[in-house]
Amino acid sequence: MKRPEIAVSGIITKNNKVLLIKRGHEPAKGWWSVPGGHVEWGEHIQEALIREVREECNIDVKPIRLFSIIEAIDKKTPPDYHFILIDYIAEYVSGNPTIGSDASDIGWFSENELDNMKVVPSVLKVLKSYFRGDPSFIDL
Numbered sequence: 001m002k003r004p005e006i007a008v009s010g011i012i013t014k015n016n017k018v019l020l021i022k023r024g025h026e027p028a029k030g031w032w033s034v035p036g037g038h039v040e041w042g043e044h045i046q047e048a049l050i051r052e053v054r055e056e057c058n059i060d061v062k063p064i065r066l067f068s069i070i071e072a073i074d075k076k077t078p079p080d081y082h083f084i085l086i087d088y089i090a091e092y093v094s095g096n097p098t099i100g101s102d103a104s105d106i107g108w109f110s111e112n113e114l115d116n117m118k119v120v121p122s123v124l125k126v127l128k129s130y131f132r133g134d135p136s137f138i139d140l
Helices: 045-057 121-132
Strands: 005-014 017-023 036-038 060-074 081-094 103-109 137-139
Touching: 005 045, 005 060, 005 121, 017 045, 036 045, 045 060, 045 081, 045 103, 060 121, 081 121
Parallel strands: 005 081, 060 137
Antiparallel strands: 005 017, 005 036, 017 103, 060 081
């Protein structure tokens, strides 16, 4: 029996720019997204965020607060998927962002730059909400 996968990601900002990675694997290979990934069995979601950001970006972050929860389902396009995505606002702590696992590029981007980039649609929605200063939202 298939079950949804739980994933966590971080909205990490510095100097009014957000850290994005270009996904190196499916789903959404070649699209820009916030760093994150799967929560492992027995792992707290905030621990998963710290680990995934370190693996993908080689930086350390501190989770600050939950920002959004989004459900992403695609049963039409192989590989099909069903994710519950938990987004945190995370504070940049240390390190120089470099490409790690599951990324083909990395960078800091302003809100204005996002409109001219191939950003995962659900991620773009979350980032626009963040930059507008909207309160946290749950989108199920």
